[in-house]
Amino acid sequence: MLTTPLCPLFGIEVPIILAPMGTCTSAELAAAVSNAGGLGGIGTLFRSFAAIKRDIDMAARLTQRPFAINHIPQTLDAEAFRYTLQARPAVISFTLADPGDLVRQAHDAGARVMVQVTTVDQALQAAERGADVISAQGSESGGYCGEVSTMTLVPQVVDAVSPIPVVASGGIFDGRGIAAALVLGAAGVNLGTRFIASKEAPAPQEWKQAIVDAKSEHAIKAEVLNDITPLPGSAGFKTVLRSLPTEFLSEWSDKRDEARRERDRLRGQIVSTTQAGRQHECLLTAGQTAGGIKEILSVNEIMHKLVAETEAALTRMRWRGEHAPPLRTRLPSEERNPLNTGIMEEVPEPDSLGG
Numbered sequence: 441m442l443t444t445p446l447c448p449l450f451g452i453e454v455p456i457i458l459a460p461m462g463t464c465t466s467a468e469l470a471a472a473v474s475n476a477g478g479l480g481g482i483g484t485l486f487r488s489f490a491a492i493k494r495d496i497d498m499a500a501r502l503t504q505r506p507f508a509i510n511h512i513p514q515t516l517d518a519e520a521f522r523y524t525l526q527a528r529p530a531v532i533s534f535t536l537a538d539p540g541d542l543v544r545q546a547h548d549a550g551a552r553v554m555v556q557v558t559t560v561d562q563a564l565q566a567a568e569r570g571a572d573v574i575s576a577q578g579s580e581s582g583g584y585c586g587e588v589s590t591m592t593l594v595p596q597v598v599d600a601v602s603p604i605p606v607v608a609s610g611g612i613f614d615g616r617g618i619a620a621a622l623v624l625g626a627a628g629v630n631l632g633t634r635f636i637a638s639k640e641a642p643a644p645q646e647w648k649q650a651i652v653d654a655k656s657e658h659a660i661k662a663e664v665l666n667d668i669t670p671l672p673g674s675a676g677f678k679t680v681l682r683s684l685p686t687e688f689l690s691e692w693s694d695k696r697d698e699a700r701r702e703r704d705r706l707r708g709q710i711v712s713t714t715q716a717g718r719q720h721e722c723l724l725t726a727g728q729t730a731g732g733i734k735e736i737l738s739v740n741e742i743m744h745k746l747v748a749e750t751e752a753a754l755t756r757m758r759w760r761g762e763h764a765p766p767l768r769t770r771l772p773s774e775e776r777n778p779l780n781t782g783i784m785e786e787v788p789e790p791d792s793l794g795g
Contacts, residue, residue, distance in 0.1 A: 537676025615749020
């Protein structure tokens with residue numbers, strides 16, 4: 441079984457976390473991930489207290505395993521946060537801004553705390569706040585994200601906050617990505633887009649299919665959304681939502697001044713289509729991993745596949761390490777550089793190639 445120090449800390453079997461997506465979240469999806477051995481998550485952004493309460497209560501009935509509840513500091517629903525503390529989940533997470541004293545309150549309720557960051561400085565601040573785990577979110581992510589890529593950010597955060605466990609978020613859709621994150625020093629991964637394209641996800645079929653049909657370059661940052669709805673993106677960590685193209689975004693992305701003037705009407709359009717189950721008409725939140733997702737699977741199938749692929753990738757890396765060819769110095773006379781600069785480099789022994 442794939443285990444890391446994150447597993448006993450959160451009480452999970454495998455170090456795979458469901459990103460708590462506000463517009464694609466449900467107790468059923470969270471419980472499915474938890475029951476498959478990972479850490480399910482319930483999102484609160486842009487949701488009513490009644491909907492949040494329903495999911496917290498339902499998740500506790502659908503799974504006996506740990507799950508997380510996420511809150512956004514700059515849009516915090518105080519009533520929902522109080523109810524979260526009363527529910528005493530295994531993990532309370534914070535994203536998109538410095539949680540400040542909320543970390544202490546979560547700890548007082550007996551929860552572990554995970555804080556998601558987009559820069560090294562934010563990670564250091566989260567460590568000072570007392571975060572138990574820090575999620576380093578790369579710019580490839582769907583939803584609201586920063587500017588630094590996962591490959592660049594994760595090892596820097598690992599070094600900066602050690603020995604606090606770090607979770608890699610963004611740009612991961614299969615076991616090879618998980619293996620890469622572990623090699624970078626992460627203790628686990630946080631996946632969102634892969635789970636939107638699951639049978640249990642409360643997303644319209646059009647949204648799921650758009651992910652399957654997309655290429656990575658189709659996932660663009662929707663800067664105009666911060667003009668229409670300044671929070672949470674324009675405050676806190678200053679993030680921008682990444683989405684696949686929609687007619688709404690195509691129409692308004694080049695008319696940002698007008699969008700600011702029309703923000704109340706446009707926000708109402710986003711809210712009304714979301715409430716009607718047609719959020720895909722305005723936004724198709726997804727990360728660049730959409731290009732690597734080719735089918736809609738059950739959560740159980742996704743989890744089993746991720747674990748198997750990760751173990752296979754790690755086994756291949758170990759095999760290659762054990763069978764790496766010895767090195768020798770290439771002589772200047774063997775240099776293939778047409779300029780014949782005489783640069784010395786390490787090359788495999790001829791007899792060891794081809795294995």
